[in-house]
Amino acid sequence: MIANIWSAKVCRAVLGAWMLTLLVACTLTLPVTSSAFAESTNHLIEIKGFVYDPVTLNVNAGDSITWVNNDFVSHTATAVLASSQNEVSEVSNLQYWTTEEILPGGKETMLVEQSMILEYFCKYHPSMKASIARN
């Protein structure tokens, strides 16, 4: 009985301290969260069976994309460079990008830039294709 009362007091004290911490933490982090991070999302793309899933992803500049490789061979996500002359002039302002080798069971993350090329493929298996779409 005595032990119970004592532990209840301790509990209340601990709870109080915890809530105070939470309050301070919220006050400190809330403005930062809402201004800088609230609108950026980390999108997940799973590579499985030589397919990017989802094959088309809607993103905003400032978001990040993480490719997770669940195959047992390596892949990449690499911007497709336009091949024909017309396309080259059309996309010349767009930015080339590529991930490093994404090892089996591994992942690679990339920040979405305003001017990045939207079509991408796997450098190792060119038949694997996907795209990003900017909102």
Next chain:
Amino acid sequence: MKMNLKTASFLGAAILTSCTLSAQSQSPAELNDLQIAHVAYIADNIDIQYAHLALALSENPTVREFAQTMVRDHNGVNAQALALLKKLDAQPQNNFLSESLQADAKGIINNLASLRGAEFDRAYAENELAYHQAVNGLIENTFIPNIDNAEVKALFIAGLEIFKAHEAAAKLMVSNVR
């Protein structure tokens, strides 16, 4: 061009020979799981050997990129296969098909090694396409329907996906070096 045709028919003949031989003596459909695993392991290593030859002899970026992928992926598949065999506490078993594949590969490697430049690139690309088509057909139509162990079967289904991507890449490479 003449050389190219000669090379292509040589490779065709090699693949045909192995088919004829197997039809006459033993059938790939009668292999057990451990023999099938052995064939796959040999087939993987043969393609790695072709790739190393390409990395030694070719300066074509498309060919080199493809060859690097073959080394990377076939090593990955082999590692997966060895891990499964270890888990099942099983040893792959040598058999007539493994031996005939190896004999064919020896001839193809000798022929490829005698070629240089664009001629090598074309012959390598055409052989990669023909080889993946032949092996994929074998895996899809003969091995997968006949494998008993569920885990071994799952590995071959995943492997076939990989090799089909290689076949598609080989097709691109053939049109690229032509």
